[in-house]
Amino acid sequence: MNNGAESPINGAGLSDRELARVGDTVRRPAGPWSPTVQRLLRDLRALGFDLAPEPLGLDAAGREVLGYVEGRDQGWPFLPEILAVEGAERLGRLASRLRSALSACPCPPDARWQFAHGAPGPGEVLQHGDLGPWNLLWGDGPEIVGVLDWDFAGPGDPWYDTGHLAWFTVPLMDDERAHARGFPEPPDRGARLDAFAAGAGISAVELVRIAVRAQEEYERRVRTRGSAAEGGPWRTFLELGFHDKARADRDWTIRHFSQDT
Template identity: 30%
Template sequence: MISEAGAQDRWTEDPSEPEIPLLGGDVTEGVVRVGTTVRRPMGRNAAFIHALLRHLEAVGFEGAPRYLGVDSAGREVLTFVEGEVAGRPHPAWIADEARLASIGRLLRGYDDAAATFVAPEGIELELPADPPGLPPAPTYADEVIGHLDVTPENVVFRDATAYALIDFDLVRPATRVDELYNAMLWWAPLNEPRDVGPGLRGLDAPKRCRILADAYGMSDRDRGRLVEVAVLRTRRSWHLMKYRAETDGGGWRRMWDEGVGEIIKRREAWLERNGAEIEAALKAP
């Protein structure tokens, strides 16, 4: 499989460069660094993602890898983004509020750039059908092609400032509230305290939500929608994770076997208990 540009996408190999495995992801396996490039297996939406990355480059958004082509092994070739990533276990700096605010600014820049993306003719995003029994989604109209995977492992920092987003495998139409909920989920974080890693444990999650919202420039309308969207997305997440574990296996199955389903259920209960406090922090003068 190659992208929509066909043979023009073929990447010229340098056989002298070694492959260095890049670890830390939950699902995608086989990601390696080769010189100044990253090689990744291509998924079913590779052509769409490549077109999105080309668009981001064309509009001048610097905070994403560049798509370079396809190598002889059929892997996509991306630029390697130099910088600092919060691997596991997470470093102490993951709690830094200045870094947190910079994530909000980076995400706003990405969303503004992605909002003007139109997929080329003949390239469509293939999304899986909803599994039976999936709870309803929020009813708000999509606004951007969301990244929706702003985990600590997918944000590259330079000079203690969020510089780039990586791993675009989960992109899809979304609202800006969806994007901010996803970022808050990982960086506030929005989870039952027992499920929070040491680097983020014991922090003021509502305050951190406010920091992200202010840095992003979240609208008053969206601040009023955040908790509702968080609860609905969490309910859907349990069903979707279970379905992907059963149908796709691999990393999805591993995460499910390790208890992600129970974590999501505890998150839903935590959001329902603490939603009013989060909304108050978001709306406070």
């Protein structure tokens, strides 16, 4: 139990993100986009999406303050709750629930996101932008209790989050990559694809198309954002060749699963 003293939170990120727990709150570096993200979190919670952390403004040091969410992270190898076929179905349901909530969120025209300004355009809605097992928490049972790290939120394809989560949890990549990402043994991708699609309320064929679009979009984001002056973590992603990995995963997905992309 945290007594209010500040203690660092060590995660599985690529670099020290300067996260700290203080009592029942988490403190993290803020950016110009943080007020908009805090508003999004308030709106999501007001709509009943209680997996979003509670936004609590900024502290005296200018850090973003969020309610602390108790839970288990993805682990390595992945938690049984992810590895089970039932876990894939549950992840699909999460993606569907999140997409519905984000589609209903209002967005002011002066919204400032990390890599965008304003409200979603035609055919767009708000998205989490980094929906992967690394940003989820599980409770004592199989249920997901938290969706974390909303810094990449902003307008975009309504199905991007769904495709991104399926990419890494079906997973739509070769066995070597799947092992590195958390699968100790080659997974039954066909069963997991069907289960995730059922949870998301779409066909497996459509899920593959959505995932391929997410892989393409992620590659584009790494290239463009990583090359920008304010690239931040995306510059690290570019240097590590994540765009190349996304393209290789897309090619693998098309070869093995796509019927009409």
